[in-house]
Structure formats: structure tokens, C-alpha cells
Amino acid sequence: MYAYIARRIVFGLLTVIGVSIVIFVVMRVLPGDPLLAVLGPEGLQKLSDADRAKYMADLGLSDPLIVQYLRWMRDVASGTFGTSFFRSESVADMIVRRGPLTAEIALFSVVLSWIVGIPVALISVLRPNSFGDTIARFLSILFLAVPGFWVGMLIILAMLFWFGYRPPLTNIPFWEDPWSNLQIVLPPAIVLGLGQAAYIARMARSSLLEVIREDYVRTARAKGLSGRLVVGLHALPNAMLPVITLSGILMGFVLAGSVPVERAFATPGLGYAMFIAVNERDIFVVQNLVFLYASVFVVLNILIDLTTAWLDPRIRLQ
Secondary structure, three states: OHHHHHHHHHHHHHHHHHHHHHHHHHHHHOOOOHHHHHHHHHHHHOOOHHHHHHHHHHHOOOOOHHHHHHHHHHHHHHOOOOEOOOOOOEHHHHHHHHHHHHHHHHHHHHHHHHHHHHHHHHHHHHOOOOHHHHHHHHHHHHHHHOOHHHHHHHHHHHHHHHHOOOOOOOOOOOOOOHHHHHHHHHHHHHHHHHHHHHHHHHHHHHHHHHHOOOHHHHHHHHOOOOHHHHHHHHHHHHHHHHHHHHHHHHHHHHHHHHHHHHHHHOOOOHHHHHHHHHHHOOHHHHHHHHHHHHHHHHHHHHHHHHHHHHHOHHHHHO
16 A cells, blocks of 8 residues: 555656646747736837846846746745736735635535535436436536536626625635635535536446446345445445546546636636736746646545545555
């Protein structure tokens, strides 16, 4: 087990290093002048060559690429993550201030996906090809096909015109005002969670249909147990391994999906900060947030792999 853990951690570190290199190169290759974003077209035209060189040196963009990359890795290791072009705020302060909202959205969306997805799968398995099974499969395909940000905008419009509801637009921590915080977090979490629930329901249904054909399930039925007890006590625990693995993968969808969904709800989280930074071409903020998202995704998948290996000892031997 310890060898498996060490191997997964090493592969995770190599993945993070590779991701950092890709992010750094992409941010330097993308078209666009960073000074144009900072000074605007008129300010850029007034710059002399000497002033331009001074600005680039102040931003650290005139150094060789390897120096810029090592400086960035030093900032990451120290936890500062550099400073925004447009604000005196460091990226680390931005993460501390906005990160809890995005983390809450991700947590609530995952919990909601299980609360909705697993019962839907159980209904489909206990009563296959019934009306409930047909409705469950229809809703799963619907939420798989509909973009989350579009659902978010529909929810906003419905709540605004029908109920006159306007959620708070400021960053309110949970420990200061739980109700206002939940008003900010729950709508985007519901949108993301419903999309994930569709994946969870389909995966759990497929896994359950495969498991209930196993011999030990037939034996449990032969002993006289009801169908619900057989599925709930015997089939469901053994069918959860693919669902747990899928949940780790879906976290990447949550992180990526938080950008348009937070933009739709004007939620002051990291996704909204990413949207603003991309529009402003603030490459330091973008590269650090993308690197943070990628690192969190790698760490979560390592934890999912270790959890799966703990639940199924056969995986440790692979």
C-alpha cells in the first residue's frame, strides 16, 4: 500500500510540474500585448521605446523565459503567487478572499450530485423500464445536454421576475452571515450539482445493473431477501467504486464550470476572478488561477485513487 501511495504522489508531482510548464508557455505564446491591457490603446501609442522597456522590466516580462518561469515557481513555493497587473492585491490574497466561496460551491454541488443521482439510479434499477425509469433517464440526458451557465441564467431570470429575488453580490463569509452566504453559494451549486447528478445517476445505474447479475446477489435473493434490501445492502456498496472515481473526474468539471456559472450569478468567487482576469489579459492572475485549479484537480484525483485502492485491495497490486 505504501509503495502504491508513493507512486501516485510522484506521478501527481510530475503532472503538476508538466501542467505548470504548459500553462507558462501558453500564456506567453497567446497573442496580445500585456501593456495594451494595462495602458489602453492611447497610452500604448504614447510610450517611447525606453518607457516600454522600463514597463516590461518592471513587470518582469523582459527577462529570459527560464528566469520568468523559475521566478513564478519561487512565488508559488512561497505562497505569494505574484501580483495582479491592475491591482496592488497579490494573487494569494485574492485566493484567500475569494477561494472559500468557490470551495463551498464545489462541495455543495458534489453533495447534491450524490443526493440526487444515487436515488435516481436506485429507482431505475429497482423498477427498470417503468415510467419512473423513463423519466429518470430523460432528466439525466436533459441535464447532460443543457449548459450549466444557460440553466443559471434561466434560474436568475425566474427568481428575479417571479419572486423579485436578488442575491447578495458581495463576498460574505459563512461564519459572518450564514444565510446571506448560502444565498450566494446555493444557486450556482444547484446548477453545477444537477449537471453532475446526471453523470452520477447514469454511472450508478450502469454499475448497479452489472453488479446485480453477480452470483452473490443471486444468492442473497435466493435466501429470501427483498429486492430493495439486496440492492441497498449488497449491490450498491460494490457498485460505488466507479461512482467514486467519476466524482473525482467531475471535480474538474466543477472547477471549469465555476467560471461561466459564477459569471452568470455574479458570484465573487475564483471563477468570476478568472473571467475578469481573462478579459483584462492579466496573465499573472490567469496563469496562477489555472495552475491552482489544475493542482487541486490532481490532488483530488490522487485522493480518489487512494480511496478506491483502500476500498478495493486489488487495485494496490496493479
